[in-house]
């Protein structure tokens with residue numbers, strides 16, 4: 001019996017390959033309305049629908065973006081929005097050869113019986129939501145759950161994170177969306193890099209165990225891991241070479257070569273740090289496309305430059321292109337600061 005005889009298998013494999021294409025990565029702009037509000041507040045703007053639309057329009061209409069960006073993850077509101085000229089964002093993206101993606105999880109809530117940890121909601125009704133998003137033009141999805149090192153992590157929290165991701169991935173594939181599998185191991189803590197490596201290996205072992213149990217097609221998924229670094233409050237920072245060595249050790253031990261793309265999150269690293277670390281990982285050939293799916297590390301300078309002023313839009317778009325191009329070069333292992 002074939003592992004999964006779903007009608008979308010060939011398309012999923014093709015979509016994943018297109019997103020994981022040389023010199024390109026993902027622009028993550030799927031902040032929930034509340035989180036987007038925090039970003040807007042940082043430049044003195046109110047969290048209104050027109051302000052969120054204006055910001056996403058600035059990002060998605062950046063001329064030339066598709067050269068460096070193969071996909072962009074949207075929040076549900078954005079998937080149904082249009083430019084002020086009336087062109088749907090989905091059409092804008094298609095013309096730029098940027099695949100529309102959609103965040104499908106429903107956020108984190110406390111996990112009873114754990115060590116103050118959380119679990120990720122969103123499986124109820126997920127199949128019908130994915131089918132709707134596909135109709136609207138989405139071709140990939142994201143589900144972000146978190147694991148906290150200072151809180152343990154408990155065996156319960158890791159199992160719940162892994163199982164939830166696997167159930168989501170299976171449902172997304174069944175509805176034509178390539179699932180981005182994202183167990184974010186938070187940077188918080190004062191632990192050394194060895195501890196991050198140990199936890200990352202534990203988490204990814206369980207994630208792949210349950211992905212296999214759910215008959216997920218590995219050729220039709222993308223991963224969004226955290227880089228393996230010391231905790232943010234650890235006394236020493238690790239160089240890009242050390243981050244690359246530890247992160248690649250984890251990936252080689254845990255991720256089958258059939259997975260097409262590893263799209264890292266930035267997790268609170270600075271823009272340049274995230275680029276340098278990615279570049280270090282691409283200094284020798286890898287079995288997978290090792291790239292980026294950054295939110296903060298692609299948006300920080302854009303927001304600062306924009307300040308909500310129409311006369312700054314062009315400069316803000318240039319700031320986005322500078323970061324996108326730098327990360328594109330880092331994907332190819334050719335970035336120098």
Ligand code: 13P
Pocket residue numbers: 028029030073142144265266267268293294295296297
């Ligand atoms: P950061 O790159 O800001 O960590 O965001 C990643 C993310 O999960 C958004 O999709």
